[in-house]
Amino acid sequence: MNKFVIYVSSQQKEVALKVRADIVDIASKLGYIPIPINRVLTGHFAKGDIVLYPVLSNEDEKNADYTRVEFLKSLDVSLILVALDIDCFNLGNDKMMVEILNLADCLLIQNNDILSQLREIGIVTRVRTVEIHDYLIPAPVTIAEFSREVSVVNAPTKKYIKNWQLQTPINVFQEKIHEKDSLLNQVSELDPNKVNDVPHSGFGLVFEDDRANDKRFLNLSYEISMFLAGGVPVIISKHDSAAHLIRSFGLGLMIESLADIDRLMQDTTRESYLKMVENVSAFSKFIRQGAYYKHAIEACEHEVRLSQLAKTETKNEKI
Numbered sequence: 001m002n003k004f005v006i007y008v009s010s011q012q013k014e015v016a017l018k019v020r021a022d023i024v025d026i027a028s029k030l031g032y033i034p035i036p037i038n039r040v041l042t043g044h045f046a047k048g049d050i051v052l053y054p055v056l057s058n059e060d061e062k063n064a065d066y067t068r069v070e071f072l073k074s075l076d077v078s079l080i081l082v083a084l085d086i087d088c089f090n091l092g093n094d095k096m097m098v099e100i101l102n103l104a105d106c107l108l109i110q111n112n113d114i115l116s117q118l119r120e121i122g123i124v125t126r127v128r129t130v131e132i133h134d135y136l137i138p139a140p141v142t143i144a145e146f147s148r149e150v151s152v153v154n155a156p157t158k159k160y161i162k163n164w165q166l167q168t169p170i171n172v173f174q175e176k177i178h179e180k181d182s183l184l185n186q187v188s189e190l191d192p193n194k195v196n197d198v199p200h201s202g203f204g205l206v207f208e209d210d211r212a213n214d215k216r217f218l219n220l221s222y223e224i225s226m227f228l229a230g231g232v233p234v235i236i237s238k239h240d241s242a243a244h245l246i247r248s249f250g251l252g253l254m255i256e257s258l259a260d261i262d263r264l265m266q267d268t269t270r271e272s273y274l275k276m277v278e279n280v281s282a283f284s285k286f287i288r289q290g291a292y293y294k295h296a297i298e299a300c301e302h303e304v305r306l307s308q309l310a311k312t313e314t315k316n317e318k319i
Contacts (some may be wrong), residue, residue, distance in 0.1 A: 003301075005032040005052040006040060006068075009083055015086075015153065015222040018192040020054055022136045023082065023111070025296060026290040027052050040068045047076040050296065050304055054082040055100065068095055069103050078304035082108045098122045100301075105298040105307055110220040126303050131297040132245060137195060137288045143281070144232050146273045147201035148208075148265040151232070153190060153223045159260055160207075168265050171199050193230050195230030203227075203252060204234045228284050233276040235261065240271035250279040 005027035010017050024034055032052055035044055045051060051072055055065055072079055081104040081161045098121060109115060115127055149169040152161065164170055173190040190198065198204075204227030224242050227234050231255055234252035236243060247251050253264050286292065 001032075001048045002041050003027075003032045003050045003052070004035050004045065006037050006054065007034050008037050008054075015226050017134065017190045019222050019225070022134055022290065023054060024294055025136060026134065026293045029290075029293065030297060030301075031131055038067070041071055041243050043075075045072060046078050048308065049075075049077045050080065050299075050301060051077050052082065052318075053082045054073040054084060057313060062100075063097060064103070069100050074105050078105045078308060079103065080106045080108060080300045080304065084110070086311070100136050101125065105304045108296050108300055112177050113241055115126050122137070125213065126136075126300075126307075128299045128303070130292050132242060132292055133222055134287045134290045134293045135195075135222075135225040136290055137193075137229050137292060138289070139196075141231040141284070141288075142200040143227070143297065146270045147199075148260065148268065149202035150205040151199050151227075152201065152205045152207075153226065155196075166258065167262050169202075173198060178260040192226065195226060198230055198232065200230065201234060202232075204230075204232045206236050207255070207258065208237070225287055228280055229288050231274070231280055231284055233280050235264070249283050251282075251283060252276060254314070262287055273314045 005024050007024045008020065028034055032050075053072070055071065069079065069081070081101060083101065087203070101118070101123050102125050104125045106128060107117070107118075107123070108128050109129060111129050111131055114127065118127070149171065151171040151173065153173045158315055161172060204223065205229070206221045206223045220241055221236075224236065224240075224246075226235055228251060234246060235255060236246060236252065238254040238256060240246075247254060252269070255261060255264065
């Protein structure tokens with residue numbers, strides 16, 4: 001019996017794609033053999049193998065996902081599907097996606113809030129949650145310094161950034177800068193693999209001002225993991241899916257709206273900030289080393305092995 005992890009090759013430098021690549025690295029260290037997604041249908045698998053498959057969130061790839069997943073199940077492999085983005089669920093009457101996810105022997109998702117939504121749309125398979133994205137960084141990170149400023153990633157064209165009127169200084173980073181994005185003089189290019197290039201001072205702001213009560217709040221932000229992995233405390237919405245974790249471990253501040261930021265900056269002392277930095281430093285070691293996905297993948301693998309064993313025992317009883 002072999003274990004395989006499916007991956008998508010890409011030369012693009014994006015935070016989301018780095019998280020996907022990190023999952024492959026984590027799985028590889030657990031004994032999974034990487035297989036490119038364009039070779040899934042060429043028959044590298046056998047009955048009893050375990051296949052870890054990150055489902056693509058691109059609507060254009062849904063039919064291809066369905067074909068590949070059906071093919072794998074026809075070989076009687078044990079299938080662990082990793083759903084990284086709430087968009088792939090569509091959380092509506094998407095019968096094809098429900099069918100895809102229900103073909104999994106175990107489904108790895110972001111959090112329990114998403115789980116309740118999935119049960120409502122008809123997902124009945126076993127589920128394990130990861131709670132936060134890992135963000136692998138082998139090198140030591142710079143210790144963040146006290147400053148009343150914020151940094152944002154991938155947001156230069158968002159309305160609240162273009163119309164930034166707060167007293168709190170802001171640094172804006174973009175994975176790839178286009179001329180139309182250069183609406184602010186402070187837009188800088190970001191390599192997701194080089195988090196030390198982001199200012200190690202102040203806070204990482206991860207916020208969407210136009211989606212209150214939106215189900216996309218269920219998403220775990222890749223940028224939250226990037227800032228934390230880099231040792232920088234974060235500011236997020238109190239409605240964000242990661243809010244409980246950030247609050248519990250003292251990793252940053254919660255806001256109801258952007259208007260809260262100036263007041264919170266003035267209320268934050270050097271001592272309180274350095275305590276948050278200390279908390280982030282301790283916590284970030286786990287996401288930099290892949291601890292969350294490692295635990296979740298191992299839990300899913302345990303589930304499918306128990307299922308395999310149960311099927312074997314049932315077959316023996318019939319004989």
